Amino acid sequence: MTRHAVLDNKAHNDLRIRTDAAAELGDDIMATLTVPSEFRRVQAHFPILFRRETGRDDFTALAMFGFQNGENLFLEGTRWDAGYRPLSLAIGPFLIGRPAGGEGPGQVHIDMEHPRIAGGGEGVRLFDENGMATPYLDEIAERLGDLDEGYRESRAFYDALLAYDLLEPFSLEVTLDDGSVNSLVGFHIIDEAKLRALDAEALGALHAAGHVMPMFMALASLSQLSALVARKNRRLGGG
Structure with a gap:
């Protein structure tokens, strides 16, 4: 269940957010959305794979955390x-909303049913005693803006x-140290051979549009x- 509300310094003045990592806070996920503008940061830690949206021709990029x-x-x-935490994971429980008519600047919304909503004095405040945004909320707003723009x-x-x-198309099948087989199927990757075979005019157009760097980062x-396989083996071995 979700219950979205426009963030308000009066209605949410005392609200606190848990910022730690835990399965019960929604971090037990195999992958999360990433956008080309953050590929440089993501690629240093996680594989980036592309997946077609179900029933659509559109693709999205995913930072992969696991195999299942x-x-x-x-x-x-x-x-x-x-x-690094990819932006789409780091912003929880916040999201960008739009006015009812769909026009105008984005608004900071919050999911009031999200497990990161803290109780009992835990967590980080969003507003200070004067109703001003805390440094934490300022950082969240910046991340939301970056993700929305990306x-x-x-x-x-x-x-x-x-x-x-x-x-x-891309698939991966790995036999782990304990003999079990893990697979990644249904994904896509950049076709490096086709990318390198593009002529100067095509590469120039892609570079001018800012697309070449995220392609090579992916x-x-x-x-x-x-490294992900190695993590899986360590987890199986209790390490």
Whole structure:
């Protein structure tokens, strides 16, 4: 269940948010949305794979945390074992909303049923005693803005990938140290051969649009697949 409300410094003056990591806070997920504008930061920690939206031709990019639903190999009890949290995960329980008419600037909304809503004096305040935003809320607003802008800009990025036929199907099957087999299926990756084969005019157009760097960052992120397998083996071995 969700219950969204426009964040308000009067109605939510005493509201506190849990900022730690834990399965019960929604961190036990296999993957989370990422946007091209953050690929440089994401690729240093997580594989980036692309997946077609169910029943649609649209693609999204995902930062991968595990091999099966509910598995996050970067979650160690209450510790987040990576130097970065993708924006779509870091903003919970907040989201960008639009006015009823759909026009106008975005609004900060909050899901009042989210498990990060704290009780009993726990967590970080959103507003101070004077109703002013705390540094934590300022940081959340900045992240929301970055994610919203990145999501809006991503349409042109995916249009370019499709226009140049730069996505290829990808699947991975790994035999782990205990003999079990884990798989990733139904994903796509950048077709590196086709990308490198593009002529100077095409590459120039992609570069001018700002698409080349995130494409190569997505390719670079694939080196994190072996690290993800290693994490899985350590988890199976109790390490």
